[in-house]
Amino acid sequence: MxxxxxxxxxxxxxxxxxxxxxxxxxxxxxxxxxxxxxxxxxxxxxxxxxxxxxxxxxxxxxxxxxxxxxxxxxxxxxxxxxxxxxxxxxxxxxxxxxxxxxxxxxxxxxxxxxxxxxxxAYKQTGALKIVTRARLPVTASDTAEIVAFRSSADTREHVALIIGEQRGDRTPLVRLHSECLTGDILGSLKCDCGPQLDAALAAMADHAANDGGWGALLYMRQEGRGIGLVNKLRAYRLQDEGFDTVDANQRLGLPDEARDFATAARMLDLLGANTIRLMTNNPKKVDALAQAGIAVSERVAHQLPDNPHNARYLATKRDRSGHLLT
Incomplete structure (x- = not known):
């Protein structure tokens, strides 16, 4: 037992x-x-x-x-x-x-x-389907559309926000964004998630308005790089004791990277976006999507200024996780 x-x-x-x-x-x-x-x-x-x-x-x-x-x-x-x-x-x-x-x-x-x-069974992405879509005016674009995805094998509900006119003849600008309650909602300065979310939507809106293109922000339900909210906060406590984000996760017995990129690839496939321009500083995302059948024609850098609270976190992403940050 x-x-x-x-x-x-x-x-x-x-x-x-x-x-x-x-x-x-x-x-x-x-x-x-x-x-x-x-x-x-x-x-x-x-x-x-x-x-x-x-x-x-x-x-x-x-x-x-x-x-x-x-x-x-x-x-x-x-x-x-x-x-x-x-x-x-x-x-x-x-x-x-x-x-x-x-x-x-x-x-x-x-x-x-x-x-x-x-x-x-849990990791099979074929059961993921589009369950509904609706117009959702947001600050970045008042013509945005939200698309909801759900799987019979998984209780998580992922969404995509579509900015601009979704067209098969244009390569979309895409951002994979894992949910971050502390950064996206509460404005935490320990990470760069909230500013990255806002900047991605603004870039997609600019691309749609000035270039006639479209964008898709995939909002993935995988808090803390896949370890969950409570475990992420446990890792924060360890970071306060001096451990970096990688060591903190490993001391908890958890991976420092556990996000589900296969599900993101399935979402893109359902949206008809099999070739994309990806906003990321993480080349591992490019490789993971390619392995799942999504071609990345361009990696678009998405670096924002650091602050005194997240400078070490960003340095760890650069030095230990391979993110392309300057």
């Missing part, structure tokens, strides 16, 4: 083992017991006593390391059900919870509630 640590609060559960990521295991000084593994690889650990909720939460959440530094000793144990374990960690990420589970070894890996096939 696998029980996510974050849902164990009401159950009062205890278990002799925990499933965590290898990145988190390394912070618990288990690296010398592990073979080289990807940061999100599953690791099964055992302590001297069964794990209670009081024990499990600070083991799972590195944001509590300063408050509860004394942990262990722990031992990494043999894990002979890698498939379900990996699927469990990935589904935890999708759910936006910590990738940590209490494990009852009596039936672990057997009658599991998750499997690799669950992930396969």
């Amino acid at each position: 696998l029980l996510p640590v974050e849902t164990a609060i009401a159950s009062g559960a205890m278990a002799p083992q925990m499933l965590i990521s290898s990145a988190r295991a390394a912070t618990l000084k288990l690296a010398n017991q592990l073979e080289a593994a990807a940061p999100q690889a599953p690791v099964l650990i055992r302590g001297g006593e069964p794990f209670s909720l009081r024990d499990a939460v600070p083991i799972a959440d590195p944001a509590l390391d300063l408050d509860k530094p004394m942990k262990g000793p722990f031992r990494a144990e043999n894990l002979d059900w890698q498939g379900p374990a990996q699927a469990a960690l990935e589904l935890a990420r999708i759910a936006g919870i910590l990738p940590a589970f209490l494990v009852d070894p009596k039936d672990a890996g057997e009658a599991q509630p998750v499997s690799v096939s669950d992930l396969t």
Whole structure:
């Protein structure tokens, strides 16, 4: 039995083992017991006593390391059900919870509630459809149209905002924008998401008005580069302790990049935009779309000035994530 640590609060559960990521295991000084593994690889650990909720939460959440530094000793144990374990960690990420589970070894890996096939079904983009569209006047363009997408295999609802007249004979200017509550809505200065959103819409409106072209802003429901809002805020707390955005995600046992570009490609295909001009500083977006069948005829730089609160964040994107920033 696998029980996510974050849902164990009401159950009062205890278990002799925990499933965590290898990145988190390394912070618990288990690296010398592990073979080289990807940061999100599953690791099964055992302590001297069964794990209670009081024990499990600070083991799972590195944001509590300063408050509860004394942990262990722990031992990494043999894990002979890698498939379900990996699927469990990935589904935890999708759910936006910590990738940590209490494990009852009596039936672990057997009658599991998750499997690799669950992930396969979730990642199939063919079920994504356009469900409705409507006129939506916005500040950048009072003739804009919004298009809503939904899949039978996924509860997330993505949208595209179309600026200008959608025409098959013109290559659209496209921006893939992952939702950012803190930046888009609350005006956070820790990132550049809000200004990038506004600037993209303004550029598309200018392109439509002056060049007769059109643009599409894809607003993707994948907060925090795919780790979810709460986990993003946990990463913010770690950044306040001195970790950069990449290290903060990895200390949580989560990837620093988990966005779903295949879904974006499917949205573009449904819009009839198989060749695009892409507004991005991230060449990995260009490559990901190309692998999914979308041709990028031009990468349009989309850099905005930094501020004292996001300068390190942007430098990390440049130096560690390969963004083309000056």
